[in-house]
Amino acid sequence: MWNLYSLGLRPLVRTALVVAAASSLACSSKPPKEKLLDTAQTASSWIATLRMTGEQWGANSVPTSFVETTVKAARSELEKEADDAGKSKAPPELRDPFRQIVTEAKDVAKRLSQTAGENDRPGVAREVGLLAALQERLKALQKQNGGESQ
Amino acid sequence: MKKAATLALGILTSVGGFFDVGNLATAAQAGGVFRLQLLWPLLLGTLLVIFLVEMSGRFAAVTRQALPDAIRTHLGFATWLVPFLVLSLVHFLVLGAEIGGICFALHLVTGLPTPVWALPVAALVWLFLWRASFSAIENSTSLLGLLTLAFVVAAWQHRPPTGQILAGMLPTLPHHDPARYWFIAVSLLGAVISPYMFYFYSSGAVEDKWDDSYIGVNRGVSVIGMGFGSLISVGAIVVAAVVLAPRGIQVDDYHQAALMLTTAFPFWGFVLFAASMAIACLGAATEVALSMAYATAQTYGWNWGEDLDPREDARFCLMYTGAILGSALLILFGVDPLKLTLLTMAVNAAVLPFVAIPFLLLMNDRKLLKEHRNGWISNTVTLVVVVLSIVLAIVSIPLLIQGGS
Numbered sequence: 001m002w003n004l005y006s007l008g009l010r011p012l013v014r015t016a017l018v019v020a021a022a023s024s025l026a027c028s029s030k031p032p033k034e035k036l037l038d039t040a041q042t043a044s045s046w047i048a049t050l051r052m053t054g055e056q057w058g059a060n061s062v063p064t065s066f067v068e069t070t071v072k073a074a075r076s077e078l079e080k081e082a083d084d085a086g087k088s089k090a091p092p093e094l095r096d097p098f099r100q101i102v103t104e105a106k107d108v109a110k111r112l113s114q115t116a117g118e119n120d121r122p123g124v125a126r127e128v129g130l131l132a133a134l135q136e137r138l139k140a141l142q143k144q145n146g147g148e149s150q
Numbered sequence: 151m152k153k154a155a156t157l158a159l160g161i162l163t164s165v166g167g168f169f170d171v172g173n174l175a176t177a178a179q180a181g182g183v184f185r186l187q188l189l190w191p192l193l194l195g196t197l198l199v200i201f202l203v204e205m206s207g208r209f210a211a212v213t214r215q216a217l218p219d220a221i222r223t224h225l226g227f228a229t230w231l232v233p234f235l236v237l238s239l240v241h242f243l244v245l246g247a248e249i250g251g252i253c254f255a256l257h258l259v260t261g262l263p264t265p266v267w268a269l270p271v272a273a274l275v276w277l278f279l280w281r282a283s284f285s286a287i288e289n290s291t292s293l294l295g296l297l298t299l300a301f302v303v304a305a306w307q308h309r310p311p312t313g314q315i316l317a318g319m320l321p322t323l324p325h326h327d328p329a330r331y332w333f334i335a336v337s338l339l340g341a342v343i344s345p346y347m348f349y350f351y352s353s354g355a356v357e358d359k360w361d362d363s364y365i366g367v368n369r370g371v372s373v374i375g376m377g378f379g380s381l382i383s384v385g386a387i388v389v390a391a392v393v394l395a396p397r398g399i400q401v402d403d404y405h406q407a408a409l410m411l412t413t414a415f416p417f418w419g420f421v422l423f424a425a426s427m428a429i430a431c432l433g434a435a436t437e438v439a440l441s442m443a444y445a446t447a448q449t450y451g452w453n454w455g456e457d458l459d460p461r462e463d464a465r466f467c468l469m470y471t472g473a474i475l476g477s478a479l480l481i482l483f484g485v486d487p488l489k490l491t492l493l494t495m496a497v498n499a500a501v502l503p504f505v506a507i508p509f510l511l512l513m514n515d516r517k518l519l520k521e522h523r524n525g526w527i528s529n530t531v532t533l534v535v536v537v538l539s540i541v542l543a544i545v546s547i548p549l550l551i552q553g554g555s
Contacts (some may be wrong), residue, residue, distance in 0.1 A: 041400070049406045061412040062420045065261030070405045077301040077403070135398065 006121045036090040037147035040098055043081045044138045046074045047105050047131055054112050054128035064116050073111040094145045101138050108134065157367045160419050163292030164375020169301075169382045169433035171251035172244070172341035172498070174427060175491040177383050178407040180334050180392025182400040183327070186310070186495035187277040189318035189387060191335040196380035197344030200372050202506075205513050205524065206348040207368035211353035212522045217352040221508045224515065229447075229508060236504040241346055241442035243494040245477035248438060250277065250487025251431030254404045258424040265482050272478035275435050279470055284456035286359045291433030298426045301385035304414035307393040315388070327362075333496070336542050340498035342380065344537070345505040350441035353448070355418070357456060365522065389414070404488050435474075443470040498543040506536050 030038075053070045056062045088095050108130045115123030116123045180188035206217055213220060217238075221230045252275075253267035278287065324331035360368070389410050394401065401407045411419035440456060446469045447454035453463040460467045480485065510532045513524040524532070 017529065042402060044398055045400045045406070049409070052397055052409050053398065056409060056412045056420075059412075060418055061416050062409070063261075066258060066405075066408070066420065069257065069261055073403050073405050139398075 004040060005059040032089040033091060033094060033145065035084060035095060036088045037142060037145060039081050039084050039088075040138060040142050040147060043078060043098070043102050043105070044142070046077050047135045047138065049083060050074050050105070050109050050112060051128055054116070054124050054131065057116050058121060058124055058128070060069045064119075068113050075106050075109050078102050078109070082106070082141065091145075093148040094141065097141055098138075101134055101141070105131070105134050153363070153367055156364075157370045158288065160367060160371035161375045161378070162296065163289055164371050165296065165299075165379045165382070166291075167288075167292035167295050167433050167437070168376065168379025169295065169298040169426075169430045170341075171247050171387075171427070171431050171487075171491050172344065172495045173383045174251070174386060174407065174430065175401070175404075175488055176334060176495055177386035178390045178394070178401040178410065180338055181387040181392075181490070182406070183396040184324065184334065185391040185415050186314045186318035187322060187324070188331070188335055188338060189315065189384060190321045192342060192380060192383050192387065193319055195339045196376060198531060198535050199343050199346045199347065199529055200376045202343065202348045202509075202535065203351050203376060204369055205371060205509070205532070206352040207355050207360070208365055208522055209513060209519065210352040211360040211364045212362055212519050213400055214356060214361070216356045216444060216448055217349050217509060217512070218445045219452040220512055220518070222449055222451075224512060224518065225508055227444060227552045230416045230449060233504045233508055236501045237349065237445055238344060238442065238496070240344075240498060240501055241445070242473060242477055243497060244344065244346055245435060245438045245442065245473055245488065246480040247487065247491040247494045248431045248435035249474070249478050250481045250485070250490055252428050253481050254437065254487050255424045255428035255431065258404075258427075261432055264487060265484055268478045268482035272474050275432065276471060276474050277437060278432075279436055279439060279456070279474075280467070282456075284354070285438050287456065289356065291436060294429045297422070298382050298430050299385075300390055300411060300415070300422045300426055303380050303385075304386035304411050304419075305392070305481055306386065306387040307414045308389065310388045310392055329492060332545065336545065337492055337495040338497035339538075339542065340500075342383070343502060345501060346438050346441045348509070349360045349445055349505070352439050353441065353444040353454075361430065362522075386410070391427065398527070399497065402488070403486075415532075417485035422506070425464055439470040439474050442468070442473045455479075502538075502542065503536055503540050506532065510536065 029126070049070065053062060053067055057064065057067050082099055084098045085095055085102065108127050112124060112127040115127060177192075180192075206523055209220070210216060215223070218234065221233070245286055249268065249271055250264070252271045253264045256262070256267045256271070257264040282290075292363065336505045355364070355368070390401070390407075393410055393413050394406070399409070408420065408423050411423045413419070443466050445507070447450075447463070450465075452465045454466040455463060458466075480490065509523050510524075512518065513532065514529065516523055
């Protein structure tokens with residue numbers, strides 16, 4: 001049987017490897033609720049990004065192509081987060097409303113891209129308002145469950 | 151008079167060339183999540199990089215040798231082999247991250263997918279290296295890089311709270327998300343103390359034919375150039391802290407960072423961001439590709455020099471050609487540029503001991519450097535770098551798993 005000593009590694013390298021491996025193991029196990037709250041933080045950040053993108057488009061500060069590509073990136077990330085939430089063992093009172101908010105955010109994002117593509121300014125302003133409301137709902141859900149919204 | 155002009159140009163190019171994709175990504179992440187709390191790793195990194203760059207320039211000016219060349223000659227090929235392999239890996243990853251940054255900037259402007267730009271950008275970087283002289287490459291990209299001062303102007307316009315800026319310059323424990331906090335701190339340090347930078351700088355000094363009379367110029371360029379250059383990264387952290395953090399935006403994707411300048415410069419902010427990113431990354435990509443070719447050529451004793459005709463140093467040119475192509479393939483095959491950048495910055499921090507220790511040994515060689523060898527201040531600082539980099543090497547692996555996920 002081999003061990004770290006038989007590998008002939010120098011003491012400093014051996015210690016570094018052991019510390020790194022132990023810390024990796026310690027870091028990788030988080031309770032499901034905490035993991036989902038982390039996911040919620042990322043989702044909240046993407047909803048805020050979509051909101052700011054819509055606002056800046058309305059102020060003529062970003063082009064329509066940027067709205068479209070940002071929406072695409074955000075939807076793909078929100079899709080992943082909805083999937084993660086679906087598989088999560090977190091309490092249903094956190095998991096289900098979170099999935100609902102993320103699904104709604106994906107739909108709003110799609111409409112944001114469409115309305116920007118049609119140069120429909122009131123339409124974009126409406127979707128920005130909906131994103132603000134979703135952001136507030138998510139913040140409240142995070143707070144209820146002991147999460148921190150930055 | 152010539153020295154004064156060299157000093158002025160050197161300072162300008164150091165300021166313009168300081169900011170690259172690693173600084174942008176880590177500053178945007180730091181400001182977006184921890185506001186002004188992570189200014190201290192940037193300041194610490196800047197202090198350390200000033201010493202390292204000054205030493206590498208002083209070494210090249212006194213010995214007329216670049217670092218890899220000197221390490222191989224004086225410490226032996228076997229001693230240099232592992233640091234060289236580690237340095238090559240870092241060069242490759244950093245080059246991929248820089249090419250990814252240019253591709254993303256072009257994606258922002260055109261709307262075309264980022265991977266589509268990988269090969270055209272690789273061709274552009276290669277053509278630039280193939281056709282231009284060393285000074286043309288160094289001066290043009292770095293002077294254009296002064297555009298990145300837009301982050302400093304934007305930070306100034308936002309009138310950030312001075313008290314919080316000063317508080318952020320002192321190390322503090324995080325209020326939330328400790329794994330992420332330390333991962334970003336490590337990445338910020340890795341972005342500032344890029345090992346390629348001081349290896350490239352020493353080769354550049356040899357290309358520019360520096361001698362002992364350039365020691366003062368070298369000191370001025372390192373201290374003033376690097377010091378002011380880091381102001382751009384401070385500006386980027388401040389802008390992210392003032393614009394993104396209050397809105398709840400943390401940077402997990404470059405699309406999020408692209409909004410940073412839009413409030414300070416309505417209409418132009420988006421274009422300025424894309425242009426700053428493209429130019430900063432183009433400058434860094436040319437430097438990293440050259441640095442990889444320098445290190446390899448000097449390790450194997452090949453002819454090298456950007457100002458030589460490619461027929462005179464074919465293997466040197468082949469090296470940067472292969473490096474550019476290989477790194478561009480990472481982006482072509484869909485590696486996320488931001489994730490690649492953050493991984494690379496953590497790796498940068500982890501490999502510092504490998505590249506700093508042989509450097510420290512040489513800097514104390516009485517025969518080589520005579521009265522210009524390291525004094526106790528430089529040795530203490532380099533020792534701090536080595537100890538710090540060993541600690542970083544140990545912590546950056548688990549932090550990469552948890553904080554960077």
